[in-house]
Amino acid sequence: MIGRKLALRLAADGVLAGRAVSQLSLVDVVEPARPAGAGLEVVTRTADLCDPDTVRALVAGRPDVVFHLAAVVSGEAEADVDKGYRVNLDASRLLLEAIRAAGPEYVPRVVFSSSIAVFGPPFPEAIGDDHCTAPLTSYGTQKAIVELLLSDYTRRGFLDGVAIRLPTICVRPGTPNLAASGFFSSIIREPLNGREAVLPVPDDVRHWFASPRAAVGFLLRAAELTAEELGARRALTMPGVSATVGDEIEALRRVAGEEAVARIRREPDPAILRIVDTWPGRFDPRRALELGFRAEADFGEIVRVYLEDDLPVAAAGA
C-alpha cells in the first residue's frame, strides 16, 4: 500500500533527492500497479525476493535509490515463524548482499521500512532515540536485525542505508491485511465507508500513528538525506501522533457523527491485545524531527488525510 502511494508520488513528482527520476522499477510478489500518467519510464516486475538469482538480477539495473518495503506483516510473522524469518530477514539480507556484490563502486541509498515494533516493554514515558530494541514479536525482531545489518553494511561502505521506523500507518485504505494492528485503521475506515468494524482491544490502548501520506514523505526524506546529516546510526524513529483508541473514536465522531461511531463493534480478542500490548505508545523522536521528518499534528489530521487521499477513491470504487 505504501509502495503504491510512493510510486504514484514519484511518478507525479518526477524528482527524487533533487534529481530527475529516469526510471521507476517496481517489484512485488504480485504484479505491481503501474502509476497512471507517469511521465517517466516505469518497469514493473513480479518476483520473489527470497530467490538469490532474482535479487541479483534486480540489482543489476543499479538503481541509485532502493526502497525496501517488502515484508510479512506482524500477525503472519507471528503465525508462521519460518516464513517471517525467510521473507523479513533472509530476503533482506540477500538484497544487501546482492548490492554489496555489485560494488565496490556501486553504493546506492537503501531506504528500509522498519517499524516501532522493534521496541518492547517496559517502556519509559516517551521512548528516546537511544532506547534499546527489545521486541516482543518475531516481526519486530526481524526488523531490528535488518536495521543492524543495514548500519554495518553502510559503515563498511557496501551501501548507504537508512532504516526508518514507521509508526503504525493509519488510516490504511482498502481491505484489512493480516497485521495485528489492522483494527486501528478499520475502526475509522469501515464506518466512514458505511460498514461495520470490529474493535478487539479496549479504548485506553495508546499507540503511535502516522498517515500513509506522512509515510511517503518519510521515505522521500530518507532518500535525500546526506551521509553527513545521518551519521553512523542509520535507524531513525519516525515522528507520529500518540493517540488512544478513544482518541481515534472521538476524531471519527467529529467528522462523521454518532452514526459512524455506532458501526464500531467491540469484540475483545486476547490474542491481538497480547501483541498490541507489547507496542509502544509515545516517542520522543528528536533526531528525526531535527532531520526534517514530519507527521500529522493530531489524530483529527490523520482522519482528514484519509478523507482527502483515500475516501474519494474508495467511494468511486464502491
Added chain:
Amino acid sequence: MIGRKLALRLAADGVLAGRAVSQLSLVDVVEPARPAGAGLEVVTRTADLCDPDTVRALVAGRPDVVFHLAAVVSGEAEADVDKGYRVNLDASRLLLEAIRAAGPEYVPRVVFSSSIAVFGPPFPEAIGDDHCTAPLTSYGTQKAIVELLLSDYTRRGFLDGVAIRLPTICVRPGTPNLAASGFFSSIIREPLNGREAVLPVPDDVRHWFASPRAAVGFLLRAAELTAEELGARRALTMPGVSATVGDEIEALRRVAGEEAVARIRREPDPAILRIVDTWPGRFDPRRALELGFRAEADFGEIVRVYLEDDLPVAAAGA
C-alpha cells in the same frame, strides 16, 4: 580460553544450576583440552559449527545446558566480513535452529557469550540496561543480532536463552589472539612474565573489564537463573571494572614495580585506536547486579586474579 576455564570449573564442581553434571561435552574447531582429573564423563569433539549436520548431531545428545562461546574475534570479523558473519551469525543461528528442530519438548538453557561491543558511541556517562545496541564493528553487529534471535526463540519457547554481554576479559592468559582488545591484557601479562608488551593506544583510553574467573562465574550464574528471574529481556550487560590504560599501568606498578612498567613499549596504532574508540568505558549494569552477577572491585583485584589463577601456570610452562 574462557571455555577451557569453564570446563575446568565444571569438572571440579561436578554441579551446575544445583544439579549434578552427568556429562560434559566439549566442542571446538580445534581439539578441546580435556580437564584433568574430572570425576564425570567428558566427551571432546572437533567440529565446525558452520555445518548444519554437525550442529544437528551435537544437539542430538540433548544437553540440558548449552554454553555457546564460539566466535571469530573482533579484529578478524572486521578483516574478514564473510567469515565473521558465517561464524558469528550463521553458525549461531544454525545452533538455535537445531535446538528448535529437536523440540518441542527439548527446551535447553542456552547461554550465549555476547559482548559490550554491541554498543557504539555516542555514549552516556554510564550505559544503562535499556541503552540501544548501535555497534560500530561487524563483531558487535553479529553479537547484537544473535541476542535478538535468542530472545525471540526464547519467547517462542524454542529454547531458554540468556545472552551475557561480557566486558573485555582481562588479564587473558597465554599468547595474544587477533582481538583488537588484546593489548589490554598483554600490557599486564607480558611484563609480569618478563617480556615486552606493545601499547597501541593512549593512557586515557577507558574500558570495561572483568577477569576470566569472573567471566566463568557469569556463565555459571547465567545457567542457573530461572525464567521468572530473567523475564523477557534475555540480554544482560555484565558488571565490570571501569578503568583506563593508565589505571592498568598503575596496578602493574603496584604489584611488579617500575621494572615491569618499563617493559611496556608505546607504539600508537590508529587502526586499533579506531576500533577501541567505538567501545564503551562505563556501565550501570543494574539488572545483572540484582540478579547476582559479580565482577572484581577494581583493576588491582583483576591483576591479583591473574597472579593467582594463571601466572603460576605460565611460570611452570616457562
